[in-house]
Amino acid sequence: MENKKAIKLIDKILEDLDKTGINTDTLIEDIKELRTYALEEQVPLVVKVLRYTYEHIEKNNSFLIPIPDDEPIDEEDSTEEKEAIDPIESLKYLISLTKSLKNRMNISDLKEYRDALMEY
Secondary structure, eight states: OOOHHHHHHHHHHHHHHHHHSOOHHHHHHHHHHHHHHHHHTTOHHHHHHHHHHHHHHHHHSSOOOOOOOSSOOOHHHHHHHHHTOOHHHHHHHHHHHTTOTTOHHHHHHHHHHHHHHHHO
């Protein structure tokens, strides 16, 4: 994102996740605020992913989506993969992706997060 306030908010969210983990009270409000910056910058993918993210956290009181893999996983491995989810690391990664939207890999991973959140 281009907006300096948005970048500061991303840094604040990442710092809060490091300090307190997934504290739904402040985290959801911060993600909603970050979403307004994405709306201003007209980045529909980020707007959608952030909305799905805070709705997911409200519903599950955690972030249960794994970090997108570089290579596809076998069906047999997928059950083990789901048990190894680190909600904080995955959420930090998702939020950090919104910082640099010129990076094609970030856009690709955001699309994977969007799809995973829609399927959940």
